[in-house]
Amino acid sequence: MASKQSTFDIEQRDDGVAVVRMDVPGEAHNVLKAEFAGEFEALFERLRTDTAIKAVVFASGKPGSFLAGADIKLFDNVATSEEVVALAEQCQGAFHQIADLKVPVVAAIDGACLGGGLELALACDARIAADTPKTLLGLPEVMLGLLPAGGGTQRLPALIGIAAALDLMLTGRQLRASRAKKAGILDKVVAPEALIDAAVAHALELAAGKRAKAGLWAGGVAGLQARVTGLALEDNPLGRRVLFSQARKKLRAQTKGNYPAPERIVDAIETGADRGFEAGYAAEARFFGELVFTSESRALRHVYRATEDLKKATFAPAGTEPRCVNKVGVLGAGLMGAGIATVTIDKAGLPVRLKDKDDDGLAAGIGHLRAHYARRVKRRAMSRFDADIALNRVTGTTSYRGFEDCDLVVEAVFEDLDLKHRMLADVEAHGRKDTIFASNTSSIPITDIAAGAKRPENVIGLHYFSPVEKMPLLEIIATDQTAPEVIAASAAFGKAQGKTVIVVNDGPGFYTTRILAPFLNEATRILAEGVGVQAIDKALTRYGFPVGPMTLLDEVGIDIGTKVGPILEKAFGERMAVPAESARMIEAGWLGRKAGKGFYDYEGRKKGGKRPVNTDLYGLMGVSGDATMDATEIAERCTFLFLNEAAHCLGDGILSEPMHGDIGAIFGLGFPPFTGGPSRFADRLGVKEVVARLDAFAEQHGARFEPAPILRDMARARARRKQRFYP
Template identity: 50%
Template sequence: MSEQTQSAFSLEIRDDNIAIITMDVPGESMNTLKAEFGDEISAILDQIESNKSLKGVVLKSGKSSSFVAGADISMLAACTTADEAEALSRGGQQVMQRIENSRIPFVAAIHGPALGGGLELALCCHYRVCSDSDKTVMGLPEVQLGLLPGSGGTQRLPALIGVQQAMTMMLTGKQLRAKQAKKCGLVDDAVPLSVLEKVAVIFAQKGKPSPRKPNLSLVNKLLETTPPGRNILFSQARKQTLSKTRGNYPAPEKIIDVIEAGVTDKRRGYALEAKYFGELVMTPESKQLRQIFFATTEMKKETGVEGVEPASVKKVGVLGGGLMGGGIAFVTGKAKLPVRIKDIRAEGIANAMKYSFDILNQRVKRRIISRTQMQKQLSLLTGGTDYQGFADTDIVVEAVFEDLGLKQQMVADVEANCAEHTIFASNTSSIPIAQIAEKAARPEQVIGLHYFSPVDKMPLVEVIAHDKTSDKTISTTVAFAKSQGKTPIVVKDGAGFYVNRILAPYMNEAACLLLAGEPIEHIDKALLNFGFPVGPMKLLDEVGIDVGAKISPILVADLGERFTAPDAFDKLLTDDRKGKKNKHGLYLYSGKKPGKEVDDSVYQLLGVQPNQTLSHDQIAERTVLLMLNEAAMCLDEGVIRNARDGDIGTIFGIGFPPFLGGPFRYMDALGIDHVVKRLQHYQQIAGDKFTPAQILLTMQESKETFY
């Protein structure tokens, strides 16, 4: 055997004339494709093409847990024009095309993530074999960065698995597991990791395959292979996409355009792919989405307190078997940690267990996991109505009702029944942690761990330290949250913490606009168009009108009158309108479209005559300005550590429009001077709740920005 090593790539020629190309980027935990690799890859391809005795090539990763995680997106920041970004795309296309045009077969041996440019590299190979490991996922998630696949993915994926499935993957960033990839024809085989290279070599010895067509149903064939069918298909795709993006994200529409062009003319499809890739790189939306990616990547490397190592967490307790407790138990089990659940009722334990069962059972049905994997995770959950099984827990997460006395009792119970080192983490949404820890024997081990609902889907948690919480407790809690797959931000103690504190003025203003006569659906549509995933009125129903009512007095007591909720909302609770939970709120929850239509009887109950007077833009501006102002105050008071945490917290916690980059990046984009002037404008119209934060006035004067 002979071996040639070239930086990130090595080439080995086996005795049976099969070449093995191994990609292993030095100093990186995962492989990413970089522009400077072009020459290295070209040199290896030159060697392969000049060796006439070669029968095939296997392309594999030298990393133990990933194939290629995508292209290195930091290189996009160096592009100053769309033409420069387009040239990057064309360069990638040319390398991929050269592999596809090879006289001998290339086989991608995939283990671990093959995402973005990594999957595009696999797609230009003639065969793809993947490991059946849990680590193996395949997808084209460029849309999440405001981009489209720029190295041929928009053309090769539809040709391989069909237009509809490929379009869904590209428009949503959906990732496929090994079984799903095999079923749809994305890979030729899924095998145990131990034989992955061996099977790949067998494919390499087969010679190049005959041209293959996607395995489509009769209906899909009619839609994808006839002009009238394609017209319907792409027309519907555009309609559905626009209803979701509301025109705020340019990438999805460009993806549809490029796929449609390539269906009838591949050359035009590739040209359009490169052109639109270049244009999208330069859009403000993509720049903000890429900033979010870099911010979250940075945050993954951080500990709760710099230089303080977390303690090991081997067993977890959860107090309360409601929706939050069930969700917390699920994400903890997913982290492969045993969980002991306590509830005062056996039904509560059963409900918490069912939460995990329902999610996992759905994943089994969709072939994401096996039944064995489901049973393994469920076996980590046990429960009871007392503290038996809690003695050896390292952290106990409390998720009981928002009642200070009850939470203080939970602290006492944990200190009496658990180990001396056990951390007590409260999932309170608004009660200051110092109050919960007031009677604690070990207040340094009491901390807030605020999850967002639904726990299995929402990526954020707030880690709230009060003035006596130890650094070790903070670092351990942050590490625990990360193990659950969450993005934690450390915030200072105080009513509402960060996310709920900046959400409250926004929600209150939306309520004031309703009481002034703006129709409920008009208010919600204004904020949907602005870019939020759900309008404030609908959010009130989802969270629970009763929950909102409980939080408001806590905020007023700690932060002042600007947090006072409109009195008229007491009428909703008097009428037992709690929202979705009791199917009686601002929206109707019976009939053909539950939760979609407004309950018009609300207007009479509130003494309001609905009359639309403000535009969508005016409603969005009034409500969002209060959120921005409060976020600035939180930064000024040290509630959040920096603007970055504030942006990630609002995007991941309440769905602040990602394409705007978060409140602080949005204020920078608007200009601090503009933000202050608009706040002062509304201060004259609607009162002192719009008084600009002092930090904004200072920044206006000194012409500063947050970034």
């Protein structure tokens, strides 16, 4: 018989197993909500008191979604840490009830089992999962500046060991079913159609005492060996002290002290290990209450919400019907072109016609794709059969044969306007009248490219970031003439490639190139003042950037920056002027990693060692390289120019809203995520303070630091809400 509740449906089978299916009304995925407390109590009252129930299986009523964690909107309605602690204790209490049931409980996992979802599953006696790509397990709370608060910091270490649990919680990694079983989290992985039957059978075996909990044997012999090795370190106070000390040292090297959540995760696990589970649960709830109100967590939750909003955005007027994109052409089989082809085939599942000027270039591009799938097969992320099917979606050519039925063509050739005009003319001649022409330029205004078009409404910019397979952002650039249905189609295409998409208006450098240029230029100027290469990079990585500006310039290529520079300087004047020192490096042939030398010496690097600085450049610039400058001053001179140019882009109408700029800066350029992006960081610092610092820098270093007009206006505003980019 079945008893229907709003979230939980209980199917009581004749064999005595109660199958509880979770189905949150009005949500595409199951999420935990505070208002479930009453329903949970009613559910467990039934499970505790019904003597006919021999075992329980928790499953989902939503195919492909077990339980994706807590709804982060619940933090909008809390005002104090005490309220948040109470929410955590409420969640812990609910999962304690699962663990305390007198009958065995098995989690039947199909789809996302993340955060609170995994914590629910950990409270069960066993976990069985469907072998599907959608089945992912993890505790990703650290990505939101939080820690697991439903008992995860205590139950996961008890199940798989402290070291393995730390790795999962500190990285936020999500494991596919096979990896989760190897790690010891799952007891069994089965075909999706067999999931419920397998979970019921396992529960009945537990009830009959025929099967013990997996314990040390979870994950087979490899899992046992890993645990035995770990136990030698984890099961004695001295060993644990060494383990936690090493963990803190490693995470501080990675976070530079900018993220408090990882520290608190270690603290919570250590409390439980040293003082017992009850103390561990209490610490977990208390730390959760603290973290919710940190500026870092607020910023990271802002980033999460923004990316979720962007997933739903069409970037076109309501009712716009996007053009269909069923076949894609790519011009240029170099690293960018081959990367674009790869994500189109791999993520979007679309056929690609790849063109290059000669057979050698085409072979290199096809080789790039083959290497990508060879790596995936080697990692067992896919079968050789599926890899071959994917590779069959790409065909190559040195002519325009096969482009007549392409819906969208992306050019990824050199930054040369005449060359791009020729590509555009060729596509218009060989394609259909509605074929979309997308340029992957990083600096040339799309309006200038479209000026050579017969049908400028079909022309748009798709700015990818290298390496395309790894970088999450796609910056779409629309002109005044770009048709809305072309914008909508391009956005849908980018999302299908797995990208986070922003749409910006056209202009020199668009958004990302424009805001990055003054940041990198300033780093070079600081170098010319005598500060060492490594000191500059270290100052910016400590400030929160993933790599320093000197390293980034070497990766991009110093010559690329000087090609973009004149375009930006012509449009924006002195604040975009490229330092003369960059031209000297180009004359010396020091173009960066690709040339063997740039700011660093890649030819002199010993295997396994740190790359040495190219000390010859100090002589080239006439400086010693050992001048001292406060690390904060170095970081702020670069970063405040970043903030200022982002504000200029808002004031100039390149961005329609600050959120797009924040996501573009974080996902495309590595702006520190814990700040929430340039505009949110300005709000956090206070716009008046940002203007004051820019004015001080302008007085000391020149007019390039002159605050953007929008910042001046905001700083003068009387109403507080007008002094902020966000409400």
